[in-house]
Amino acid sequence: xxxxxxxxxxxxxxxxxxxxxxxxxxxxxxxxxxxxxxxxxxxxxxxxxxxxxxxxxxxxxxxxxxxxxxxxxxxxxxxxxxxxxxxxxxxxxxxxxxxxxxxxxxxxxxxxxxxx
Amino acid sequence: xxxxxxxxxxxxxxxxxxxxxxxxxxxxxxxxxxxxxxxxxxxxxxxxxxxxxxxxxxxxxxxxxxxxxxxxxxxxxxxxxxxxxxxxxxxxxxxxxxxxxxxxxxxxxxxxxxxxxxxxxxxxxxxxxxxxxxxxxxxxxxxxxxxxxxxxxxxxxxxxxxxxxxxxxxxxxxxxxxxxxxxxxxxxxxxxxxxxxxxxxxxxxxxxxxxxxxxxxxxxxxxxxxxxxxxxxxxxxxxxxxxxxxxxxxxxxxxxxxxxxxxxxxxxxxxxxxxxxxxxxxxxx
Numbered sequence: 539x540x541x542x543x544x545x546x547x548x549x550x551x552x553x554x555x556x557x558x559x560x561x562x563x564x565x566x567x568x569x570x571x572x573x574x575x576x577x578x579x580x581x582x583x584x585x586x587x588x589x590x591x592x593x594x595x596x597x598x599x600x601x602x603x604x605x606x607x608x609x610x611x612x613x614x615x616x617x618x619x620x621x622x623x624x625x626x627x628x629x630x631x632x633x634x635x636x637x638x639x640x641x642x643x644x645x646x647x648x649x650x651x652x653x654x
Numbered sequence: 655x656x657x658x659x660x661x662x663x664x665x666x667x668x669x670x671x672x673x674x675x676x677x678x679x680x681x682x683x684x685x686x687x688x689x690x691x692x693x694x695x696x697x698x699x700x701x702x703x704x705x706x707x708x709x710x711x712x713x714x715x716x717x718x719x720x721x722x723x724x725x726x727x728x729x730x731x732x733x734x735x736x737x738x739x740x741x742x743x744x745x746x747x748x749x750x751x752x753x754x755x756x757x758x759x760x761x762x763x764x765x766x767x768x769x770x771x772x773x774x775x776x777x778x779x780x781x782x783x784x785x786x787x788x789x790x791x792x793x794x795x796x797x798x799x800x801x802x803x804x805x806x807x808x809x810x811x812x813x814x815x816x817x818x819x820x821x822x823x824x825x826x827x828x829x830x831x832x833x834x835x836x837x838x839x840x841x842x843x844x845x846x847x848x849x850x851x852x853x854x855x856x857x858x859x860x861x862x863x864x865x866x867x868x869x870x871x872x873x874x875x876x877x878x879x880x881x882x883x884x885x886x887x888x889x890x891x892x893x894x895x896x897x898x899x900x901x902x903x904x905x906x907x908x909x910x911x912x913x914x915x916x917x918x919x920x921x922x923x924x925x926x927x928x929x930x931x932x933x934x935x936x937x938x939x
Contacts, residue, residue, distance in 0.1 A: 551667040558674045565678065580692050587699060622721065626714045630707075630721075645696050648723075650707035 579635075581611035583645045586635045589617065590647050593631050600627055600653040613638045622650065629653045698744065702938060705743035709750045712739060713931055735775045735886065735906060737923045737931060747939050752931040753923060775906075776888060779868050783832055783851050801826070816854070821862060836873070848885075858883075875907075 586609070604618040614636050619629045628650055635645040708725035711718075718725070731738040737752040798818045799806070809830045810817070816835040821843030828847045831837060836854035842861045848868070850856060855873035858864075858881050867885030869875055875889045879896040887893050887907035895907070923931065 554667055554671060558671065562674060562677070576692060580695075583692050583696060590703075622711075623716060626716055628710060628714055628716065645692065647696070647700060647703060648707075649703035650710045650721075652710065 578612040578638075579644050582609050582613045582615075582635050585609050585611050586615050586633050586645060586647060589615065590631065590633055590649060593617075593619075594649065594651055597652050597654045598629060598631075600629060609635070613644065614641075619653075621653075627653050701743040702746070702748060705741040705748035706750070706936070708741045709739045709748065709933070713750075713752060713933065732778075732923065735771060735778075735923060739933075743938070749937045749939065750933045751935040751937075752933045754931060772888060775886060776870065779849075779851075779870060779886070779888075782849065782868070783830075821860065837871075856889075 598619055600621060602618075602620055604616065606614060606616045608614045616632075616634045616636065618632045620632070622628045622630055630648060631651050632646070632648045634643055636642065637644055704723070705726055707723075708728050711721065711725065712728040712730070726741045726743070729740045731740065733751065735753070739750045739752060741748050795815050797812060797815060798820070800820050800822055801824070802822070803824050803826065806826070808826065808828055810832075812831065812833040812835060814834050816837070817831060817833045818838045819840070821839070821841035823842045825844040826846065829845050830847075830849040831851070833850075833852045833854070835852065836856070837850060837852045838857045838859075839862065840858075840860040844863045845865070845867075847866045848864050850867075850869045850871075852871045852873070854871065855876065856869055856871040857876040857878075859876075859878040861880050862882070864881070864883040864885065867883050867887065869886065870888045872890045874891045875887055875893045877883065877887070877893070877895050884905050887905075889907075893907040
């Protein structure tokens, strides 16, 4: 009785350990992927904010404009300028960051900027 | 004995299970911490951009109905001759200082208008000086100071006497003097705010940085080449600036050289008339 119980016990233990180890491996892999994705997203966000700062520092033309381009780090951005009113030299700059794989919107920044 | 050995596996497995669960929890927690980092930066930056956008829309008097987004409220104030626009960005406050940007060679205002604006600016500062409560009052002759941060009162009234300050490389947040005589400030140091009223001459020399200067003298104001300053410099006589001197914005003085040698400068809000105001300085606090 005692011997049989110990075999079952050992089997359960082995199954538990293997399940836990496998899930831990899966988890670590997923964690690494998320971390890498976040790192990429952070770099893309920094690049997008640098684009915005450039728009703020050097006033753009007062014309509606839209352009999509790949980022140096990862993914792509869509930059658009929209005139707010006809008489005021102001444009609304919108920068959207999209993921590389499925073009999912990851970050979005917008600011009113003086134009020329 | 054999039975005891085989029965000891279960506690060991339980211990392993517990340890692995702890590792799981720790990893889950660290992932959750990592994920909103970008979202947090994005939120903070967007809040700042919203506040700055609201300020720009307010400066150009664009009605709120023109924009689809709901922007924070903008409060208008004046600081001497300049307009200050303030808005909230979360916990922080975004400030913008605006003035009238113009080419000095073809100014769209007369000398009389400039003098009137100077007078209004002077009245503002005189009011500020009147409100000031002076910590210490000194009488007669010349007073020499080598101020140390720990024992310097910062706000002084000198009745019928001169004041000579020799800075020793320290930084002072606020310095204000009302002097019925001449003032000399020399040495090396940083003054975040300097308010100075003198019935005589004001001389600034040495390696001094002044971030917000409000100076008025009945006599000459002498500024040496190594002084780095921004603010208002008014004299009933004249302000003497070295020819090569470049000053920080905003800077407004009634120095003839300053007006004639610069290509463009910022002028007071009340000179703007129909011309749009421009922002010359942003700050986030």
